Amino acid sequence: MLQQIRIVLVNTTHPGNIGATARAMKNMGLAELVLVAPKHFPNEEANARSSRADDILERAIVVDTLEQALADCQLVVGTSARQRNMPWPLISPRQMAGQVFSDIAKANQAPDTQTPTMKAAVVFGREDRGLTNEELALCHYHVHIPTDEHFSSLNVAAAVQVLAYELRVAYLDSSQQVAPAWQEDWDNPWASGEDVERFYQHLEQTLIEIGFHDPNNPRLLMTRLRRLYQRTRLDQVEVNILRGILSTTQKAARGQKESN
Template identity: 55%
Template sequence: MNLENIRIVLVNTSHPGNIGGVARAMKNMGLTRLYLVEPRQYPDERATWRATSATDVLDNAVITSTLEEAIGDCQFVVGTSARSRRIPWPLLDPRACAGRMAEVSDREQVAVLFGREDRGLTNDELKVCNLHLNIPTSEEYSSLNLAMAVQIVCYELRMLLDAEKLPATEDDQWDTPFATRENMERFYTHLEETLVDIGFLDPAAPRQLMARLRRLYSRVRLDEMELNILRGMLTETQKFLPRDEAGKVIDPQAK
């Protein structure tokens, strides 16, 4: 995928702050090419303020008076649409659509069109698109801010670009090896001894305590460093227990 071949096109945006918000959303995800079709108020300091550290995206934005100028050199055009149309059009969600854009962006110019804040893209504007994109939302409140909508689309593109760098599981990048079964058994023995010593566990009526603790620690998956910390805590706890002259821990339950 080549993000340099993907442009974000805002059509007739009414509020300059939204333009700045879009620039920031784009830069967060590594997209830099912004086209503005007949913005109602731009340039404007509110756009610069909302862009924060993405003013370079604004500075390089291309302003056109017509949609044709903004997408004339594009081979693949995606139009965002919040509602169904009388004539069905190829329609995908952001994730699947990002996949299609990624496929063609290495060899083609791609444009993603976002319409006006109050009514989106017109039917005529959507007709020039190869594909329509719809962002699923709650039926109770389906309105998305323009910058939020752009962020969602750009995020899906970023996820595809970084797919090979992302961890496949939650512990792919763990810094310490996970505890071996042998060491875990040593820990459980140490834990049981300590619980008996402090009177928390009655060997005569264990009530499945150790089984439940085994289940707890198995679910957590301790690494070797964490295991050593817990073993150290148990050892220090045992040092404070009262002992008889032979060094044996005095049973706290004994009368």
């Protein structure tokens, strides 16, 4: 189950933080690291700080965008250190770990699942300013580490260590149970990040075509719609249904324009 969890670092400036992250991951049994446009990688300082977690660095995948890093993920949790203009589902590190293993356990119990397909990502932002609002909008949940309000700044590798520890504890708790703790079943696999992003693009284009959305005066419309659907957690069938509705709406709107 731990192999189904991905740690994602976005635009990391200091290579030492990448190495320290690899060490924190290996301490807790995590192995998959994805780096989004790191400033310096590969780097000797990263290897030195990894303290014999070089294998994680060697397997690390480097991509250009966060969307690429999340394309095959069904659950995405983003770390957030400050309040945003628009509230989003906010959970604690312990709640985050429980949610991750709940979803993984449900996916792995599906009768037609031969190999684990569920992938969860925990995303960490830049050292100086964390994740942008646009990047946080790609996440289903935001997780906040409850540091002291008078000294809340937390090194990115230290943040990884805290959340990796909670994931480790949740994993050990779940593995000791004879029967699964997660009682709620679901009839379809969760939609991947790539499929959901295609839906959002389709939704925005449709809203523009029918005159409901003005991209030159967006008024946070798409951000609010993202929050709505991310909070809902779409599965694969639901995405297909929604895109079918959008396609039919586009056809009707185009036909009406032609008749006029």
